[in-house]
Every structure is written in structure tokens, then in C-alpha cells.
Amino acid sequence: MKKVIFSFAILISTLGHRVSAQAPAIPPPPQFDPEVVALVDKAKAQMEAGDYEGANRTFRKALATKQVLPTSMSYFFAKTLYVIHQNQNAKNFVEKYLQLAGRSGDYYEEAITLKKLIDDQFEAIKNCEYCNLSGYRYVVCDNCNGLGVTVETCYNCNGNGYVTCPKCLGKGVLITTTPFGELLYTSCDLCDSKGYIVCPVCHGEKELSGRCPVCLGSGKKVSNIICNHLPEQK
Ligand SMILES: [Zn+2]
Ligand SMILES: [Zn+2]
Ligand SMILES: [Zn+2]
Ligand SMILES: [Zn+2]
Secondary structure, three states: OHHHHHHHHHHHHHOOOOOOOOOOOOOOOOOOOHHHHHHHHHHHHHHHOOOHHHHHHHHHHHHHOOOOOOOHHHHHHHHHHHHOOOHHHHHHHHHHHHHHHHHHOOOHHHHHHHHHHHHHHHHHHHOOOOEOOOOEEEEEOOOOOOOOEEEEEOOOOOOOOEEEOOOOOOOOEEEEEOOOOOEEEEEOOOOOOOOEEEOOOOOOOOEEEEEOOOOOOOOEEEEEEEOOOOOOOO
């Protein structure tokens, strides 16, 4: 920002504008869209009030205007994102701020401190077994109660354990015609004349077990709880 103002001042003087020697020219403050200014001010007020979710929404509105934004907004937005646990976005914005503002930025020290906090958070998440890479706590999968396996009624026998004999179609006897045109009844060898057989899919177990479709066998699922990286989550 300062750099821009500085070169603007040089440009004015090189263009030969008359600038009073007694009263050195004060460069005008950079002009931002009034809507952007209002939104950024509102977001900062929300941050001060502790309403970081609200500040996040307001900053996003400012971004959506597609107008030129004050560089410092990157820092404030990064801080907001860090508080609401959007670590990756927070990292992107604080790095953007440091890149744009450099060491002369108004919030250089604060930005360095914030970047360190974000990096520490990433490290804690990486070393934590209780959360995913976004820092959300794992909870027991309620579909399988943490077993990773679900048991369901056999689709083939509808939970009966037996199915109609496919050879005699349930009659228990096989009917054939002799060359003399007589009907010959023989007992069904597949079902021992019972007319039904043990279900070949569940082998009479009536149920089928398989990998839990919700947790894909892990027994855990990601919650919307921000992990504290400790064995006991408060
Ligand atoms: Zn049979
Ligand atoms: Zn079955
Ligand atoms: Zn499961
Ligand atoms: Zn964790």
C-alpha cells in the first residue's frame, strides 16, 4: 500500500504538477469502493465483538464485490478464518498478506504470530489420531456401532434361511414322461423331497455381514466437532 502511494506521489511530481514547497503534498489515501470499506469496517467490528462467524460472512461479501480490497483485509480475514478453524484458508490468506504487504506491512508482526499459530495447529492435527486432516473429531459410526461391519437380512431368502428348491420348484418330486407316455414320479434328489433347500447365499444364517457402507469399515466417522487433540473431547 505504502509503496503504491509513494510511486503515485513521484508520478505527480514528475508530471510537473505544482506542489507548494512550503506545504509538502500529503498523498491522498487510496480510494476503495465505499461498499467495500463499509463491509470491511463491519467485519472488523464483528471480530471485535467476538462474532467471527459473522465476520467471515461479511469478509466473503467484500470478496464477492470483485472490487480492489485493502491489503490489510487479508490479515483480518486470515485471523477470522483461524478462529473459526478454517486452517487451510487462514494459511492462504496470511501468506497472501505477508507476500503483499511485506515487512513494512502494518500488521507484519501480528501476521507472523498468526502464521505460527496456524502452522502449530496443522502440526497438532497431523499428529492427532482423533481427528481428520481438517481437524474434525472422529466419532463412533452409529450405523455399525464402531464395528466396521453391518449385518443385514439375507436378500436371497428374506431371512428365512431356506429357499424353494430350484429343481422341483417346491413340489418335492420330479415328473418325467416315459417313452410309453406314462408319467414317472421320482423324489427330488436336490431337496430330498422337502421342496426347499438351505439358502445358498447365507447358508442358512438368515443374515449377511459386510463392510459398513457408512464408515467403509473403519468404525468411525467424521463429526462436525472441532477436535481438541486430546483423548477426552469436551
Ligand atoms: Zn427339490
Ligand atoms: Zn439366505
Ligand atoms: Zn460403520
Ligand atoms: Zn485432533
